Amino acid sequence: MPTKEERRAKVVEVLNKARSMELQAIHQYMNQHYGLDDMDYGELAAKMKLIAIDEMRHAEAFAERIKELGGEPTTEVAGPVQKGQDIKAIFPFDAGEEDAAIDAYNQFLLVCRDNGDSVSVKLFEQVIEDEQAHFNYFDAINDHIERLGDAYLSRIAGTSSSTGLAPQGFVISGG
Numbered sequence: 001m002p003t004k005e006e007r008r009a010k011v012v013e014v015l016n017k018a019r020s021m022e023l024q025a026i027h028q029y030m031n032q033h034y035g036l037d038d039m040d041y042g043e044l045a046a047k048m049k050l051i052a053i054d055e056m057r058h059a060e061a062f063a064e065r066i067k068e069l070g071g072e073p074t075t076e077v078a079g080p081v082q083k084g085q086d087i088k089a090i091f092p093f094d095a096g097e098e099d100a101a102i103d104a105y106n107q108f109l110l111v112c113r114d115n116g117d118s119v120s121v122k123l124f125e126q127v128i129e130d131e132q133a134h135f136n137y138f139d140a141i142n143d144h145i146e147r148l149g150d151a152y153l154s155r156i157a158g159t160s161s162s163t164g165l166a167p168q169g170f171v172i173s174g175g
Contacts, residue, residue, distance in 0.1 A: 007115035012071035014108035015062050015120060017078075018127070021101055022059035024078040026052050028097070031081050032090050039087060041153070042161035044141065049163050051134050058127050065123055087153065091142035098135035102128055 002010075029052035036045035063073035082093065109124035144152045 002115075007117075008069050009071075010115050011112050011117045011120050012066055012069050014111045015066045015069075016071065016074040018105060018108055018124070019059050019062040019066065020074050020076050020078040021104065022055050022062060023075070024081070025055040025097065025101070026059065027077060027081045029055060029094070031083055032085065032094070035083075035085065036087070036090070037161045040158055041087065041156050043156050043159040044087075045161040046163045047137065049161075051137070053165075054130055054134070058130065061123060061127070065120055068119075069117075088145055091138045091145060095135055095138040095142055098131050098138060102131050102135065105131065 029048050033045050033048040033052060036042075036048055066073045085093065105124050105128050109121055109128070112118075112120040112124060
């Protein structure tokens with residue numbers, strides 16, 4: 001029977017794998033946000049930015065849990081960022097990434113359950129729900145682009161990319 005430390009190490013390992021995937025998603029979605037904004041698809045750019053911010057929250061939640069378990073959060077990114085994607089390639093690509101994350105996170109959840117960590121199980125359950133919402137959004141946008149093509153894209157062209165987020169940060173808050 002594995003020791004408590006051995007079980008904890010297995011949980012930290014999957015939490016770090018998930019954190020690495022989230023860090024990659026942040027970079028990917030922010031790159032796409034900039035590209036969509038540059039192509040003047042503001043509404044799509046704004047949603048992409050908000051999804052990237054969701055991924056930032058996930059990465060932080062995984063890091064906090066890793067620290068609680070005595071581990072060191074990874075700073076490694078799971079994979080390269082796909083740059084310069086055509087608008088018609090972005091959404092099926094991202095839907096695939098989210099689908100893969102949901103599958104991986106469900107497997108990681110099982111590792112946590114098998115090693116007696118119900119707190120990490122709950123964290124994965126929450127993140128999986130968010131990733132499912134991201135998948136549903138990306139899949140729906142892809143469907144609209146496939147079915148309606150340029151008519152759909154021309155409706156979005158020139159829309160605002162503002163996310164309505166109040167500026168936040170260390171400097172703005174007065175440090």
